[in-house]
Amino acid sequence: MKVRLMFPDHDVDGATPEMAGADATAADLELDTLWDAMARGDAFVRGVVRATTLRPVQDVAVVEHRHAVLAECRRVPGLLDELEEVAERAVTAERRASSWVFDRSASMSLGHAVTVLDLLLEDLRALRAVADRYADDVTSPGWTALLATVRAEIDDDYLEVLRAEVRHLRLEDGVVLSAHLSPTGLALGLVLRRPRPENHHVLQRNPLLRPTHSWTVPERDEGGARAFGELRDRAILDVATTALHAAEHVVGFFEALRTELAFYRGCLTLTAALEAAGARWCLPTTTTPAAGEHELRCAGVYDPCLVLRTGTAAVVNDVDLRGRRLLVVSGANHGGKSTLLRALGVAHLMAQAGMPVAAEQCTVALVRDVHTHWAREEDADLRSGKLDEELTRLSDIVDRVRPGSIVVSNESLSSTTEDEGAAIALEVVRALVDCGVVVYLVTHLYDLSRPLHDDATRPAVCLRAPRLSSTSRYRLEPGEPLRTSFGRDLYDEVFATAAPPGSAG
Amino acid sequence: MPVPARAEPETDAVPSDAVRSDAVPSGSLLDTTATRPPLGEDALHDLAIDQLVTRLATQVGDDLAAVLTVPLATVDAVRRRQDVARALDVPAVRAVVETFVDAVTRSVGQHAEARKAYPVEADLWRLHAATTYLDALVALASDLPRELAGAGSRSAALDEVARACAERVDEPSFRELYARATALAAAVHDVTVALWLHGDTVTVGRFDDEPDDVATVREVFARFADHGRAKRRVAAAPPRTSGRRMDEVQAHVLGMAARLHPEVFDEVHAFAAVGDVVDGFAARFVHDVRLYLAWLDVIAPLRAAGLPVCLPRVRAGHVHTDAREVYDVVLATRLVDRHEDVVTNDLTLATTERLLLLSGPNQGGKTTFARAVGQLHHLAAVGLPVPGRRVALGLADQVLTHFERPERLGNLAGRLGEGLHRMKDLLGRATAGSVVVLNEPFSSTGLDDARFLTREILARARATGALVVCVTFVDDVAGPDGSTVSMVAEVDPDDAAVRTFHVTRRPPDGLAYARALARRHGLTAELVRSRLEDRS
DSSP: OOOOSSSSSSOOOTTSOOOTTHHHHHHHTTHHHHHHHHHTTOHHHHHHHHHHHTSOOOOHHHHHHHHHHHHHHHHSTTHHHHHHHHHHHHTTHHHHHOOOOSOOOHHHHHHHHHHHHHHHHHHHHHHHHHHHHHTTTOOSHHHHHHHHHHHHHTOHHHHHHHHHHHHHTTOTTOEEEEEEEOTTSOEEEEEEBOOOGGGOOTTOOOOSOSSEEEEEOOTTOHHHHHHHHHHHHHHHHHHHHHHHHHHHHHHHHHHHHHHHHHHHHHHHHHHHHHHHTTOOOBOOEEEOOOTTOOEEEEEEEOOHHHHHHHSSOOOOEEEEEESOOEEEEEEOTTSSHHHHHHHHHHHHHHHHHTOOBSSSEEEEEOOSOEEEEEOOTTOOOOHHHHHHHHHHHHHHHHHHOOTTOEEEEESTTTTSOHHHHHHHHHHHHHHHHHTTOEEEEEOOOHHHHHHHHHOTTSOEEEEEEOOTTSSSTTOOEEOOOOSSOSHHHHHHHHHTOOOOSSOOO | OOOOOOOOTTOOSSOGGGTOOOOOOTTOOOOOSSBOOOOOHHHHHHTTHHHHHHHHHHHHOHHHHGGGGOOBSSHHHHHHHHHHHHHHTSHHHHHHHHHHHHHHHHHHHHHHHGGGSOHHHHHHHHHHHHHHHHHHHHHHHHHHHHHHHHHTOOOHHHHHHHHHHHHHHHSHHHHHHHHHHHHHHHHHHHOEEEEEEETTEEEEEEOOOOOBHHHHHHHHTGGGTTOOOSSOOOOOOOOTTTTTSOOHHHHHHHHHHHHHOHHHHHHHHHHHTTOOOOOHHHHHHHHHHHHHHHHHHHHHHHHHTTOOEEOOEEESSSOOEEEEEEOOHHHHHHHHHTTOOOOOEEEEEOTTOOEEEEEOSTTSSHHHHHHHHHHHHHHHHHTSOEESEEEEEEOOSOEEEEEOOTTSOSSHHHHHHHHHHHHHHHHHHOOTTOEEEEESTTTTSOHHHHHHHHHHHHHHHHHTTOEEEEEOSOOSOOOSSTTEEEEEOOOOTTTTOOOOOOOOOOOSOHHHHHHHHHHHTTOSHHHHHHHHHTOO
16 A cells, blocks of 8 residues: 655655765755754654655656645645644554553564554544545545545455454464474474364364364463463464564554655645745746756745745845756855855755745756765865865765766865866866766856856856845846956955955955 | 714604504594504693693593594504595585584484483484484485595595495395385474464364464555565564473373374384484594594684695604794684784704704794694694694604793792703603704703703703704804704894885975875866766
8 A cells, every 4th residue: 555645656765865975965055944944843744854855856757746746735725634643643553552561472462463453443444534535625646546545445344354353363262273293293383373164163162173182281380381371472473473563564554654744744834934934936847858968947046045044035046057067156255156056956956856946937957966065164274184175075076976966066175275276176077067967166266267167168157246236236147257356345345444555466 | 961872864763563553443533543642741731732622622522632632653544644634624525524423413412312301202302313313324325425536535534434334325224214214204294283272271183274374464464565664573482492392281282193193103103112223333433523623623713814734744754844834823823813913934954953943032932933843743643734834744753842830839949950850851751753842941040050951951852863942042052063953033123014104295386286186086187087987
C-alpha cells in the first residue's frame, strides 16, 4: 500500500542519499531559516522539508505531481488536517499500548503486538472513513490514487479478516506446532500450525489427528514447568516476531503517510508566511534541459530566507539565463550580490523539491545538484593556510560535480592577492564550464570578471551591482565589469565622510 | 691452558642403528621410539620452549605437547615427520584431515553423551556417534589419497593412513554397518510430529500437514509490507541453551514420538547395541596429527606477518650451517600479536666453525639471537617446521643451555659457585653432536675473573666438539684458529625515522607559490578537466 503523494510511482525512500555536499550548501544558502519557517516549531515537518530540499528530484513529472497535490491542499481544506490527525495518532499506537515491558520473551512480545494491532485496527477504520468522506472532492492524481487505494485495500472484508486474525493471535486455545527430530532427538524446526477443522471432535478440545499421547508437567516440578515454557516460547517465537513486524509495517504505513503530509504542511506554512510579509511566490515551470544546456528565467526573484528573517518584502531582481552556463556578478560591496546568489541557489533547490519558489515568475531547468563555495571570513589564519583551506574545499567540489551540477561561488579565492586568486579562479571556472557545469559567480576580482565577460567561446550573463548612490539599491542590472570597486562608496557611507584626497592603491 | 683437540668433522656422533625403529604402529604419525632424552629443564626454560609447550598443551593436552621437548635420534625419523608436516601444510590436505579430526572428536563426544541421556535419546546418541564417524571415514578414504596425490609431496606415514582407510571402507562388514546407520539416521530425520501445548499438558500426534500459521499471518499483513522500519524488533529468543539440550519435556515428547513411530525407533534401539565403532588406526591417526595441526597453528600468524617458516635440511654429523632470516619464534609471536616488527638475522657457519661468539651493546639482540639459534636446532631435531628461510644444519643430539639466573641464590659467591656447577654438569653431558648455548656466563663477577673463566669454559666446551654459541661481553677470548666466528649486534644509527621533510626553497613570487598550491589540489585547468572527464 503506497502513499505516493510525493512521487507518482513510489513513496519517499529513506535510502536515497542527500545530494553531495549538502551540508556546505545548506550552510552557505542559510537554509536553516527556510526550514525553521516551514516547520514553525514542528521538528518532524522540519526534518521532512530539510530532507526533501537536499534531494533535488530529476524528473519534471515529479515536480508537477507535487504541485498538483499542493494546489489541492489549498483548495480542499480539511483533507490534510484530518489525515494528519489520523496518522499522528496511529504512529503513537506503540506508546498507547503501554504493554511493552522489560521481559521481551516471545509470549510477552506476542501479547504486546496483539494489543498494538488492536489499536491500529481502529486507526485503519478512521483512515477509511476520511477516505470515504473526501473521495469525491479530489481530482489531482496524487490524492485520487491515495484515497482510492485506502478504500480498496482497507475494505470491509479486509477489516473483518484483520479482526479475526488479531483474535487468533491471542492463542487462547493453546499452541499447535509441528516439529522434526534432530539426530539426537531434540524437537527442532518448530513451526506454528493452524489446526485442521476436520481433526476436531465434538466435545473434545484436542485439535490433532488421532491417535495422540499426552503428558502433563507434574505439580511443583519447577524444572519441567520452565522447560515447558521454553518449548512454548520457541514455538511462538516466529509468530511473535511476525506479529511485531506486522504492527511495525502498519505503523510504517502511517509514518510514510505522515511524512508525505508533512511536506505539504510545510509548503502551506511557507506560502502563508511569505504572503504575510507581502512577498509573492509562484509554482515554477520546470524543464528538462538538453545536454549541456541550461535555463533560468526569473522575474521578481528574491531570497526567501531574508524575507522570512526580516518579515518584510525584499528587493527583487530579474535574471535571464538562457543557453548560458555562466553568470558573473560584479560590482560594489554590499550591493546585494550575495543576496542574489542565495536567491538563485535557493530557487533551484526549492523548485526541484516541488516547493513554491520565491519569485513572481520562474522557469527553471532541472539541475543535478547545487554546490556552494563561499569565502569563509572567520578563518583568520595565515595567508597560505587560508588559501589552502579554500582550495581544499574547491577541490572537494570538483570531486563531487558532474555535468549538470551548479557551482555557486561567492567571492572565492579572495583570500590571496588579486592576481593570484583571479588566475587560479579563471582556470577552474573555465574548465568547469567546458565540462558542462553551470557556474554562478560573484566576485570583486576585476582580473577574473573581465576575461570571463570578454570570452566569446563561453558566453556569460554579466550583472553588476549598482553604485550606492543609485536609486535601485540591491537591484542588479546587466553590465560589464568595471575596474573600480565601489568600496570607496561604502567607506564614505559608513564613515559619512567626504571623499578623501588620495584614493587607496 | 691447552686447547683440546676438536672433534672430527662430518662424523655422526651417534651410531644410527642404536635408535632405528621400524615397528611403527598403523595410523601413527609420531615415531616415538627413535628419540633422544627430552630437553633439559634449563634449556626448556632458557629457549622458551616451555612457553610453546604450554601453548600447545591447551590445544592438544600435556602428553602430546611434550613431544615438542623430545629430539629425534635419526635423520630418517626427522624426515618422516617433515614429510607429514609438508603434506599437511598443503591447504587441501589439511582441510581434509581437519574435517576428519573434527568429526572423530565429535563422534567420541557423542558416544560419551549416551551415558547421561534419557532412554530413547541414548540410542540416538549412539547412532549419531556412529554416523558421524562412518561418514567421516568414507570421506577420508576418498579425499585423502586424492589430495595427497595432488599435493606433490610424499609422506609414507600419511600414505599408510590412506591405505588403511581404503581397506577398511571396502570390507563387507563396514559396508553393511554404514548402510544400516545411514538408513536409520534418514528415518529419524524424516519423523515429523504435531504438538499441542495447552495448559501444562503437551499432546503429541502424527503430523497431518497442518498449514503454516506464520505464513498465514504474514499474508494477511502483506499489503503493509512495503513499509518496513530500518530497525526491526524481534521477540527475544528463549535462553541460548533452550532446545539445545534434552530436557524433561522434550524427553517425554521424544518418548511419545517413539511410541507413534515404532517402525523407526525399535530399529534404532537394536543398532545402539553395536557400541563404539571408531577404528583403532583412525583414533591413533587423529591423536598424532593434532600435534602437527597445532604447530601449524602456532606458526600461522608468523607467516601471515610475512615471516619465513621452512622445513630445514637436516644432516647427521658436523655440517655446514646456513640459515637465513632466523628469529626467536616465541618473541616473534608476541611482537606480531602487537603488530610490531620482528628483526631476523642470518647465520652461516662453515663445517669447521664450531664456536660462535656474540658481542655488542646491551639490548642489541644478542640473547635473542642466541636463543633463536638454540630453538632452531632443537625444533629441527623435533622434525617440525622452523622459523627461518632455507635452513640447513646438523642434527643435534641435544641442546644444552647456560643462562645467568640472578634470581637463584642470594650472595655472589654462592651464585658463581652454583653457575660453575651447572656449567660443569653441562660440559660433562655435551657431545660432539650437541649444541651448547651460553648466555653471558659469569657476568656477575669481575672482568678479570670473567675473562679467565670464560676462556677456560670455552676451551672445555670446544673440546667436546659441540657447536657452541656464546653471548659474552668479554671480547678477547677468541682463539686464534679458524674455528671461531664473531658476530656483533649493531645499533642502527638511522633508527626507523625514515620520514623525510624535503626542504625546498620557495621563490618570493607569490603567484608561483599559489599556483603550485593549486596544482597540488588538482585545480589547474587541465587537472580539473581530466578529473571531470569520465563523469557524465
